[in-house]
Amino acid sequence: MFDDFNLAAIVVATVRSAPVLIFAAMAGLFAERSGVVDLALEGKILASAFAAASVGFVTQNPVYGVLAGMAVSVLLALLQGFVSITQKGNQLVGGIAINIAMSGLTFVLAQFFFQQGGRTPDLGAARFAEIILPGTQALAGIPVLGWLWGRLLGGHTILVYLAFALVPLVHWLLFHSRFGLRLRAVGENPHAADAAGVNVERTRFMAMLCAGVLCAFSGAYLSIVQTGFFLRDMSAGAGFLALTALVFGNWRPLHTFLGCLMFGFFAALQGQIEGVDFPGVGKIPGSLIQMIPYVVTVIVLAGFMARSVAPKAIGQPFVKSR
Numbered sequence: 604m605f606d607d608f609n610l611a612a613i614v615v616a617t618v619r620s621a622p623v624l625i626f627a628a629m630a631g632l633f634a635e636r637s638g639v640v641d642l643a644l645e646g647k648i649l650a651s652a653f654a655a656a657s658v659g660f661v662t663q664n665p666v667y668g669v670l671a672g673m674a675v676s677v678l679l680a681l682l683q684g685f686v687s688i689t690q691k692g693n694q695l696v697g698g699i700a701i702n703i704a705m706s707g708l709t710f711v712l713a714q715f716f717f718q719q720g721g722r723t724p725d726l727g728a729a730r731f732a733e734i735i736l737p738g739t740q741a742l743a744g745i746p747v748l749g750w751l752w753g754r755l756l757g758g759h760t761i762l763v764y765l766a767f768a769l770v771p772l773v774h775w776l777l778f779h780s781r782f783g784l785r786l787r788a789v790g791e792n793p794h795a796a797d798a799a800g801v802n803v804e805r806t807r808f809m810a811m812l813c814a815g816v817l818c819a820f821s822g823a824y825l826s827i828v829q830t831g832f833f834l835r836d837m838s839a840g841a842g843f844l845a846l847t848a849l850v851f852g853n854w855r856p857l858h859t860f861l862g863c864l865m866f867g868f869f870a871a872l873q874g875q876i877e878g879v880d881f882p883g884v885g886k887i888p889g890s891l892i893q894m895i896p897y898v899v900t901v902i903v904l905a906g907f908m909a910r911s912v913a914p915k916a917i918g919q920p921f922v923k924s925r
Contacts, residue, residue, distance in 0.1 A: 642698025680815030
């Protein structure tokens with residue numbers, strides 16, 4: 604009955620699923636800590652995933668793919684900043700507009716350039732190689748230790764290690780650097796920060812720039828590492844799950860990271876429980892299994908939204924006092 608249910612495989616799959624959310628959540632953290640609601644995470648993930656897969660296929664070099672995804676994501680972040688920060692536009696509407704535009708535009712461009720039904724060709728060898736840690740073969744025969752060293756800690760691509768290393772770096776940058784202090788100040792009380800000599804608009808644009816760069820890694824990981832190609836709407840709500848992780852983590856890097864791991868775990872769980880014959884229930888339909896992360900999202904929002912304290916100036920355009 605549970606012969607195919609492998610907890611070790613679920614843990615490894617969690618580690619490999621989480622980076623998409625970690626990169627996106629850390630991107631949203633910079634934007635929202637500065638006072639800008641980043642509903643456009645989904646659109647930036649899609650755009651960077653398409654750019655990374657397209658350029659990676661054409662050049663047969665995943666590094667160039669990541670750089671292309673970064674360029675596209677940063678441009679969208681700056682566009683979002685122009686609408687939200689410079690023009691004082693509605694941040695929610697601007698973010699949703701980017702999401703809708705990228706959902707359609709990436710499909711049209713993929714169909715135009717590759718003629719494969721709105722997807723890109725398989726990248727093949729143009730993907731990041733898995734990193735095998737020294738001593739993996741020597742430890743392979745040792746129970747637990749061989750799995751821990753060879754599969755849990757090793758056997759991942761460089762982007763997985765970058766995602767996990769990013770969390771303490773963002774924590775330090777946010778709470779132990781001058782830039783982080785200014786970032787949190789403009790997100791909590793922009794007028795007080797302006798009176799103290801902080802350029803609010805420039806700080807928010809720098810936060811959007813950071814968000815664009817980090818979101819590009821999320822999209823690139825999705826298309827170059829996880830799947831090896833771009834497919835329409837392949838982000839499947841990852842940007843919104845990342846925002847939910849932010850709420851769960853109360854806009855703090857370490858707690859948000861735990862939220863990303865939680866969603867990564869439930870995403871990994873889908874592959875394990877599909878086809879399993881449960882006593883008294885039988886096999887759960889695949890459509891219900893795919894609902895698991897989104898049901899968890901609703902539960903998390905219902906349970907933690909009232910307890911979470913967002914930055915006080917989030918969603919509020921800054922108008923300089925005269």
